[in-house]
Amino acid sequence: MGNRRFQARRMVRVSPNAGSHAMCGAQNSRRRTSDARRADGMYNADMSRRRMEGARRGDGLRHVAAYGSAMRGFSLIEIILVVVLIGGIVAFAASRILGGGDRAKANLAKAQVQTLAEKVQQYEMDTGTLPGSLDALVDNPGNATGWLGPYAKAAELKDPWNHAYEYRVPGDGQPFDLISLGKDGQPGGESVDGDVKYQ
Numbered sequence: 001m002g003n004r005r006f007q008a009r010r011m012v013r014v015s016p017n018a019g020s021h022a023m024c025g026a027q028n029s030r031r032r033t034s035d036a037r038r039a040d041g042m043y044n045a046d047m048s049r050r051r052m053e054g055a056r057r058g059d060g061l062r063h064v065a066a067y068g069s070a071m072r073g074f075s076l077i078e079i080i081l082v083v084v085l086i087g088g089i090v091a092f093a094a095s096r097i098l099g100g101g102d103r104a105k106a107n108l109a110k111a112q113v114q115t116l117a118e119k120v121q122q123y124e125m126d127t128g129t130l131p132g133s134l135d136a137l138v139d140n141p142g143n144a145t146g147w148l149g150p151y152a153k154a155a156e157l158k159d160p161w162n163h164a165y166e167y168r169v170p171g172d173g174q175p176f177d178l179i180s181l182g183k184d185g186q187p188g189g190e191s192v193d194g195d196v197k198y199q
Helices: 002-057 059-071 076-127
Strands: 166-168 177-180
Touching: 076 177
Parallel strands: none
Antiparallel strands: 166 177
């Protein structure tokens, strides 16, 4: 009997403590939930207040405007300006390239005039007379004694611009004249249009 009373007293003593611990745990849980809700509400209220202040200052609209400007496309004027700029660059580059090609042809014409003049002189050495035309350098004219040609090819009788060389016998102060009329194919001119004459 004594043991049973002692155990009953222990149960009475333990049982209230267990209940108080359970109640404390529930209260702490409710407090944490309440604190979290309160903190969340305060955060939302603070963010709402900041947005309202930013709108009053104009700060809140700045981000929206920047985002909109970044997302918009090119205007028609911007596209036209880009096309014009690209066209100008292409035209400048083309003029430089084509101009360089003409200068190279002018230098080539000078070299070809000298080479063709040497072939005319070789014809004279073999036959004893100057050819009546440049065609005699390619085909035997039939009346040229000692002709050992051909001295030139038909393509060599034209300058780099595909104009026929001018050949005159006698020349102006020399046995013959051999002239390239330049890019324009007309007497006179300057730069790449100037005449290239054998001297």
